[in-house]
Amino acid sequence: MRWAKYAGRDVIPLWVADMDFSAPPEVVDALQRRIASGLFGYGQPWPSLVEAVLEHCASEYAWTVEPDWLVWLPGLVSGLHVACRAVGDREHGGDGVFTATPVYPPFLSAPVESGRRLLTLPLVATESGWGWDFAAADALMRAARLFLLCHPHNPVGRAWREDELWQLAALAEKHDLVVCSDEIHCDLTFAGRHRPFATLSPEIAARTITLMAPSKTFNLAGLGCAFAIIPDSRLRAAFRAALHGIVPHVNALGLVACEAAYRHGAAWRRQLIDTLRAHAARVEQVVDGLPGLSMTSVEATFLAWIDCRGLGVEHPAALFERHGVGVSDGAAFGPGPAYAQYVRLNFGTTRALLDAALERIRTACGSP
Ligand SMILES: Cc1ncc(COP(=O)(O)O)c(C=O)c1O
Structure with missing residues:
Protein backbone atom coordinates (compact mmCIF):
# COMPACT_ATOMS: atom_id res chain seq x y z
CA MET A 1 0.00 0.00 0.00
CA PRO A 24 12.87 -11.80 11.40
CA PRO A 25 14.19 -14.88 9.54
CA GLU A 26 12.64 -17.15 12.20
CA VAL A 27 9.23 -15.71 11.34
CA VAL A 28 9.76 -16.25 7.63
CA ASP A 29 10.92 -19.85 8.31
CA ALA A 30 7.88 -20.59 10.46
CA LEU A 31 5.57 -19.23 7.77
CA GLN A 32 7.30 -21.30 5.09
CA ARG A 33 6.92 -24.44 7.19
CA ARG A 34 3.25 -23.67 7.73
CA ILE A 35 2.68 -23.04 4.02
CA ALA A 36 4.42 -26.32 3.15
CA SER A 37 1.63 -28.17 4.98
CA GLY A 38 -0.75 -27.13 2.23
CA LEU A 39 -3.65 -27.09 4.71
CA PHE A 40 -5.37 -23.77 5.22
CA GLY A 41 -8.65 -24.58 6.91
CA TYR A 42 -10.06 -22.62 9.83
CA GLY A 43 -7.48 -21.99 12.49
CA GLN A 44 -7.62 -20.95 16.09
CA PRO A 45 -4.96 -19.93 18.60
CA TRP A 46 -3.19 -22.98 20.00
CA PRO A 47 -1.65 -23.48 23.45
CA SER A 48 2.00 -22.77 22.56
CA LEU A 49 0.95 -19.54 20.80
CA VAL A 50 -1.01 -18.38 23.82
CA GLU A 51 1.97 -19.32 25.99
CA ALA A 52 4.29 -17.24 23.77
CA VAL A 53 2.05 -14.18 24.21
CA LEU A 54 1.81 -14.67 27.98
CA GLU A 55 5.56 -15.18 28.27
CA HIS A 56 6.15 -12.02 26.25
CA CYS A 57 3.90 -10.05 28.61
CA ALA A 58 5.66 -11.55 31.62
CA SER A 59 9.22 -11.03 30.41
CA GLU A 60 8.79 -7.63 28.73
CA TYR A 61 6.34 -5.90 31.06
CA ALA A 62 6.33 -8.07 34.22
CA TRP A 63 2.62 -8.56 33.54
CA THR A 64 0.97 -11.86 34.50
CA VAL A 65 -1.82 -12.34 31.98
CA GLU A 66 -4.34 -15.16 32.27
CA PRO A 67 -5.00 -17.11 29.06
CA ASP A 68 -8.72 -16.39 29.11
CA TRP A 69 -8.14 -12.63 29.19
CA LEU A 70 -7.09 -12.78 25.52
CA VAL A 71 -9.48 -11.92 22.70
CA TRP A 72 -7.89 -12.40 19.28
CA LEU A 73 -8.46 -9.82 16.57
CA PRO A 74 -7.46 -9.35 12.93
CA GLY A 75 -6.25 -5.84 13.75
CA LEU A 76 -6.20 -3.08 16.29
CA VAL A 77 -8.45 -0.80 14.31
CA SER A 78 -11.14 -3.48 14.62
CA GLY A 79 -10.39 -3.46 18.34
CA LEU A 80 -10.92 0.32 18.58
CA HIS A 81 -14.27 0.04 16.81
CA VAL A 82 -15.35 -2.94 18.91
CA ALA A 83 -14.42 -1.08 22.11
CA CYS A 84 -16.53 1.91 21.02
CA ARG A 85 -19.50 -0.38 20.33
CA ALA A 86 -19.04 -2.43 23.52
CA VAL A 87 -18.97 0.51 25.93
CA GLY A 88 -21.89 2.87 26.48
CA ASP A 89 -24.97 3.15 24.29
CA ARG A 90 -26.28 5.05 21.33
CA GLU A 91 -29.21 6.60 23.16
CA HIS A 92 -29.37 10.39 23.52
CA GLY A 93 -26.70 11.03 20.90
CA GLY A 94 -24.31 8.36 22.14
CA ASP A 95 -21.98 8.30 25.11
CA GLY A 96 -18.80 10.32 24.87
CA VAL A 97 -15.47 8.86 23.83
CA PHE A 98 -12.50 10.88 25.02
CA THR A 99 -9.14 10.98 23.25
CA ALA A 100 -6.18 13.33 22.90
CA THR A 101 -4.96 14.83 19.63
CA PRO A 102 -3.02 14.75 17.41
CA VAL A 103 -3.75 11.04 17.19
CA TYR A 104 -3.83 8.10 14.78
CA PRO A 105 -6.92 8.91 12.66
CA PRO A 106 -9.07 5.83 13.53
CA PHE A 107 -9.18 7.13 17.12
CA LEU A 108 -11.27 9.97 15.67
CA SER A 109 -13.40 7.98 13.23
CA ALA A 110 -14.13 4.85 15.31
CA PRO A 111 -16.26 6.68 17.93
CA VAL A 112 -18.23 8.60 15.32
CA GLU A 113 -18.76 5.53 13.11
CA SER A 114 -19.93 3.66 16.22
CA GLY A 115 -22.60 6.24 17.02
CA ARG A 116 -20.67 7.78 19.92
CA ARG A 117 -19.82 11.39 20.64
CA LEU A 118 -16.17 12.25 20.09
CA LEU A 119 -14.50 14.41 22.77
CA THR A 120 -11.02 15.55 21.79
CA LEU A 121 -8.41 17.29 23.88
CA PRO A 122 -5.25 18.74 22.32
CA LEU A 123 -2.00 17.48 23.80
CA VAL A 124 0.26 20.35 24.80
CA ALA A 125 3.61 20.87 23.10
CA THR A 126 6.41 22.04 25.38
CA GLU A 127 10.18 22.29 24.98
CA SER A 128 10.55 18.88 26.58
CA GLY A 129 7.88 17.19 24.48
CA TRP A 130 4.16 16.63 24.14
CA GLY A 131 2.16 16.26 27.35
CA TRP A 132 -1.28 16.39 28.93
CA ASP A 133 -3.35 19.27 30.21
CA PHE A 134 -4.80 17.19 33.06
CA ALA A 135 -7.22 19.89 34.23
CA ALA A 136 -8.72 20.17 30.75
CA ALA A 137 -8.88 16.37 30.51
CA ASP A 138 -10.72 16.28 33.83
CA ALA A 139 -13.33 18.73 32.54
CA LEU A 140 -13.88 16.93 29.24
CA MET A 141 -14.00 13.43 30.70
CA ARG A 142 -17.18 14.30 32.61
CA ALA A 143 -19.18 13.56 29.47
CA ALA A 144 -17.27 10.40 28.54
CA ARG A 145 -17.73 6.67 29.12
CA LEU A 146 -14.66 5.50 27.20
CA PHE A 147 -11.11 6.81 26.97
CA LEU A 148 -9.06 5.83 23.92
CA LEU A 149 -5.43 6.05 25.04
CA CYS A 150 -2.54 5.72 22.60
CA HIS A 151 0.49 4.43 24.51
CA PRO A 152 3.09 4.97 23.12
CA HIS A 153 1.43 7.78 21.26
CA ASN A 154 1.19 7.90 17.48
CA PRO A 155 2.09 10.43 16.07
CA VAL A 156 3.91 12.44 18.77
CA GLY A 157 6.23 9.58 19.72
CA ARG A 158 5.79 9.84 23.48
CA ALA A 159 6.11 6.74 25.66
CA TRP A 160 3.97 7.98 28.56
CA ARG A 161 5.84 8.06 31.87
CA GLU A 162 4.49 6.26 34.90
CA ASP A 163 3.55 9.51 36.67
CA GLU A 164 1.56 10.59 33.61
CA LEU A 165 -0.18 7.20 33.45
CA TRP A 166 -1.09 7.46 37.13
CA GLN A 167 -2.66 10.88 36.61
CA LEU A 168 -4.68 9.53 33.70
CA ALA A 169 -5.67 6.51 35.78
CA ALA A 170 -6.88 8.75 38.61
CA LEU A 171 -9.05 10.65 36.14
CA ALA A 172 -10.38 7.42 34.64
CA GLU A 173 -11.40 6.28 38.12
CA LYS A 174 -12.89 9.64 39.04
CA HIS A 175 -15.09 9.62 35.93
CA ASP A 176 -15.66 5.86 35.94
CA LEU A 177 -14.28 5.42 32.42
CA VAL A 178 -13.40 2.28 30.56
CA VAL A 179 -9.93 2.78 29.08
CA CYS A 180 -9.03 1.24 25.75
CA SER A 181 -5.24 1.45 25.67
CA ASP A 182 -3.79 0.94 22.19
CA GLU A 183 -0.26 -0.31 22.88
CA ILE A 184 0.59 -1.48 19.35
CA HIS A 185 3.90 0.44 19.44
CA CYS A 186 4.89 -0.75 22.92
CA ASP A 187 7.76 -2.98 21.81
CA LEU A 188 9.37 -0.08 19.97
CA THR A 189 10.34 2.11 22.92
CA PHE A 190 13.89 3.43 22.69
CA ALA A 191 14.70 3.59 26.41
CA GLY A 192 13.43 1.72 29.43
CA ARG A 193 10.64 -0.74 29.74
CA HIS A 194 7.08 -0.31 28.51
CA ARG A 195 4.54 0.00 31.32
CA PRO A 196 1.13 -1.27 30.19
CA PHE A 197 -1.62 1.01 31.52
CA ALA A 198 -3.46 -2.02 32.91
CA THR A 199 -0.51 -2.95 35.14
CA LEU A 200 -0.88 0.17 37.31
CA SER A 201 -3.26 -1.61 39.70
CA PRO A 202 -5.85 -4.40 39.73
CA GLU A 203 -8.59 -1.74 39.84
CA ILE A 204 -7.20 -0.08 36.73
CA ALA A 205 -6.81 -3.47 35.02
CA ALA A 206 -10.51 -4.10 35.67
CA ARG A 207 -11.50 -1.05 33.62
CA THR A 208 -8.96 -1.52 30.82
CA ILE A 209 -8.99 -3.10 27.39
CA THR A 210 -5.38 -3.35 26.22
CA LEU A 211 -4.79 -3.74 22.49
CA MET A 212 -1.49 -5.22 21.36
CA ALA A 213 0.02 -6.93 18.31
CA PRO A 214 3.36 -8.05 16.93
CA SER A 215 2.53 -6.22 13.67
CA LYS A 216 4.35 -2.87 14.05
CA THR A 217 7.40 -4.30 15.77
CA PHE A 218 8.07 -7.17 13.41
CA ASN A 219 6.61 -5.63 10.23
CA LEU A 220 3.71 -8.09 9.98
CA ALA A 221 0.81 -5.68 9.49
CA GLY A 222 -0.34 -7.41 6.29
CA LEU A 223 -0.81 -10.67 8.18
CA GLY A 224 -3.56 -9.22 10.38
CA CYS A 225 -2.96 -10.65 13.85
CA ALA A 226 -3.65 -8.77 17.07
CA PHE A 227 -5.26 -9.31 20.45
CA ALA A 228 -7.05 -7.56 23.24
CA ILE A 229 -6.22 -8.29 26.88
CA ILE A 230 -9.32 -7.78 29.04
CA PRO A 231 -9.00 -9.00 32.65
CA ASP A 232 -12.57 -8.11 33.69
CA SER A 233 -15.01 -10.85 32.67
CA ARG A 234 -18.01 -8.53 32.21
CA LEU A 235 -16.07 -6.10 30.05
CA ARG A 236 -14.63 -9.03 28.10
CA ALA A 237 -18.10 -10.46 27.53
CA ALA A 238 -19.34 -7.08 26.26
CA PHE A 239 -16.33 -6.84 23.94
CA ARG A 240 -16.88 -10.37 22.63
CA ALA A 241 -20.57 -9.70 22.09
CA ALA A 242 -19.81 -6.55 20.09
CA LEU A 243 -17.46 -8.35 17.71
CA HIS A 244 -19.44 -11.56 17.36
CA GLY A 245 -20.38 -12.42 13.78
CA ILE A 246 -18.77 -9.28 12.34
CA VAL A 247 -15.06 -9.49 13.09
CA PRO A 248 -13.47 -12.50 11.36
CA HIS A 249 -11.10 -14.98 12.90
CA VAL A 250 -7.40 -14.27 12.65
CA ASN A 251 -5.93 -16.02 9.63
CA ALA A 252 -3.70 -19.02 10.22
CA LEU A 253 -0.52 -17.38 8.91
CA GLY A 254 -0.92 -14.37 11.19
CA LEU A 255 -1.08 -16.67 14.20
CA VAL A 256 2.04 -18.57 13.09
CA ALA A 257 3.96 -15.33 12.59
CA CYS A 258 2.83 -14.05 16.00
CA GLU A 259 4.20 -17.04 17.86
CA ALA A 260 7.51 -17.05 15.98
CA ALA A 261 7.97 -13.30 16.45
CA TYR A 262 7.42 -13.37 20.21
CA ARG A 263 9.44 -16.55 20.70
CA HIS A 264 12.40 -15.80 18.47
CA GLY A 265 12.34 -12.10 17.58
CA ALA A 266 14.13 -10.56 20.58
C1 LIG B 1 -1.74 3.47 17.28
C2 LIG B 1 -2.12 2.54 16.18
N1 LIG B 1 -3.14 1.70 16.35
C3 LIG B 1 -3.50 0.83 15.38
C4 LIG B 1 -2.83 0.79 14.16
C5 LIG B 1 -3.26 -0.17 13.09
O1 LIG B 1 -3.51 -1.39 13.59
P1 LIG B 1 -4.04 -2.59 12.68
O2 LIG B 1 -3.26 -2.56 11.41
O3 LIG B 1 -3.73 -3.77 13.53
O4 LIG B 1 -5.49 -2.37 12.49
C6 LIG B 1 -1.76 1.65 13.96
C7 LIG B 1 -1.08 1.64 12.66
O5 LIG B 1 -0.33 2.51 12.34
C8 LIG B 1 -1.39 2.54 14.99
O6 LIG B 1 -0.37 3.37 14.85
Missing part, protein backbone atom coordinates in the same frame (compact mmCIF):
# COMPACT_ATOMS: atom_id res chain seq x y z
CA ARG A 2 2.77 2.40 0.98
CA TRP A 3 4.77 1.92 -2.22
CA ALA A 4 1.75 1.48 -4.52
CA LYS A 5 0.48 4.98 -3.75
CA TYR A 6 3.37 6.51 -5.69
CA ALA A 7 3.97 3.74 -8.25
CA GLY A 8 5.70 5.14 -11.31
CA ARG A 9 6.53 8.44 -9.58
CA ASP A 10 9.78 9.54 -8.03
CA VAL A 11 8.32 9.92 -4.54
CA ILE A 12 9.87 8.22 -1.51
CA PRO A 13 6.84 6.88 0.37
CA LEU A 14 7.20 7.63 4.08
CA TRP A 15 3.55 7.70 5.05
CA VAL A 16 1.54 4.66 6.30
CA ALA A 17 3.17 2.97 9.32
CA ASP A 18 4.93 -0.14 8.12
CA MET A 19 8.62 -0.59 7.52
CA ASP A 20 11.03 -1.48 4.72
CA PHE A 21 12.69 -4.21 6.80
CA SER A 22 12.06 -7.93 6.24
CA ALA A 23 10.51 -9.74 9.19
CA ALA A 267 17.59 -10.14 19.02
CA TRP A 268 16.12 -8.87 15.74
CA ARG A 269 14.03 -6.36 17.67
CA ARG A 270 17.05 -5.08 19.65
CA GLN A 271 18.85 -4.41 16.38
CA LEU A 272 15.78 -2.77 14.91
CA ILE A 273 15.49 -0.43 17.88
CA ASP A 274 19.16 0.59 17.51
CA THR A 275 18.49 1.39 13.87
CA LEU A 276 15.29 3.30 14.63
CA ARG A 277 16.96 5.26 17.43
CA ALA A 278 19.73 6.31 15.04
CA HIS A 279 17.18 7.21 12.35
CA ALA A 280 15.16 9.27 14.82
CA ALA A 281 18.31 11.14 15.84
CA ARG A 282 19.10 11.84 12.18
CA VAL A 283 15.59 13.16 11.49
CA GLU A 284 15.75 15.36 14.59
CA GLN A 285 19.16 16.69 13.58
CA VAL A 286 18.01 17.63 10.08
CA VAL A 287 14.71 19.12 11.30
CA ASP A 288 16.52 21.17 13.94
CA GLY A 289 18.74 22.61 11.23
CA LEU A 290 15.86 23.71 9.01
CA PRO A 291 14.29 27.09 9.75
CA GLY A 292 10.51 26.69 9.84
CA LEU A 293 10.51 23.06 10.98
CA SER A 294 10.60 21.68 14.50
CA MET A 295 9.90 18.47 16.36
CA THR A 296 10.27 17.04 19.82
CA SER A 297 12.36 14.01 20.46
CA VAL A 298 10.95 10.60 19.56
CA GLU A 299 10.78 8.12 22.45
CA ALA A 300 9.11 5.23 20.62
CA THR A 301 7.76 4.20 17.19
CA PHE A 302 9.28 4.86 13.78
CA LEU A 303 7.26 8.04 13.27
CA ALA A 304 8.32 11.68 13.49
CA TRP A 305 5.71 14.38 14.02
CA ILE A 306 7.07 17.52 12.40
CA ASP A 307 5.70 20.99 13.06
CA CYS A 308 5.97 22.93 9.78
CA ARG A 309 4.03 26.02 10.84
CA GLY A 310 7.18 28.14 10.61
CA LEU A 311 7.44 27.47 6.88
CA GLY A 312 4.44 29.69 6.23
CA VAL A 313 3.10 27.15 3.74
CA GLU A 314 -0.59 26.26 3.78
CA HIS A 315 -0.11 22.58 2.98
CA PRO A 316 3.38 21.26 3.83
CA ALA A 317 2.53 17.61 3.02
CA ALA A 318 1.73 18.66 -0.56
CA LEU A 319 4.94 20.71 -0.74
CA PHE A 320 7.06 17.72 0.32
CA GLU A 321 5.21 15.43 -2.09
CA ARG A 322 6.00 17.82 -4.94
CA HIS A 323 9.64 17.52 -3.90
CA GLY A 324 9.51 13.72 -3.89
CA VAL A 325 8.69 12.72 -0.30
CA GLY A 326 5.32 11.22 0.57
CA VAL A 327 4.55 11.97 4.22
CA SER A 328 1.24 11.70 6.10
CA ASP A 329 -0.75 14.91 6.11
CA GLY A 330 -1.13 16.16 9.69
CA ALA A 331 -4.70 17.35 8.99
CA ALA A 332 -6.00 13.77 9.42
CA PHE A 333 -4.70 13.58 13.01
CA GLY A 334 -7.12 15.98 14.61
CA PRO A 335 -10.39 17.84 14.20
CA GLY A 336 -10.71 20.59 11.60
CA PRO A 337 -7.55 22.19 10.31
CA ALA A 338 -5.74 22.02 13.68
CA TYR A 339 -2.77 20.01 12.39
CA ALA A 340 -2.81 20.86 8.67
CA GLN A 341 0.65 22.38 8.99
CA TYR A 342 2.16 19.30 10.56
CA VAL A 343 3.35 16.16 8.82
CA ARG A 344 4.16 12.66 10.02
CA LEU A 345 7.26 11.06 8.56
CA ASN A 346 7.84 7.31 8.74
CA PHE A 347 11.55 6.66 9.27
CA GLY A 348 11.21 2.85 9.27
CA THR A 349 13.16 2.68 6.04
CA THR A 350 16.76 2.21 4.92
CA ARG A 351 19.30 4.85 5.88
CA ALA A 352 19.92 5.58 2.20
CA LEU A 353 16.24 6.28 1.48
CA LEU A 354 15.85 8.27 4.68
CA ASP A 355 18.87 10.44 3.84
CA ALA A 356 17.57 10.97 0.30
CA ALA A 357 14.15 11.94 1.66
CA LEU A 358 15.64 14.35 4.19
CA GLU A 359 17.72 15.95 1.43
CA ARG A 360 14.55 16.47 -0.61
CA ILE A 361 12.81 17.99 2.42
CA ARG A 362 15.77 20.33 2.86
CA THR A 363 15.38 21.43 -0.77
CA ALA A 364 11.61 21.81 -0.33
CA CYS A 365 12.23 24.13 2.61
CA GLY A 366 14.42 26.28 0.41
CA SER A 367 17.60 25.46 2.31
CA PRO A 368 20.76 24.77 0.35
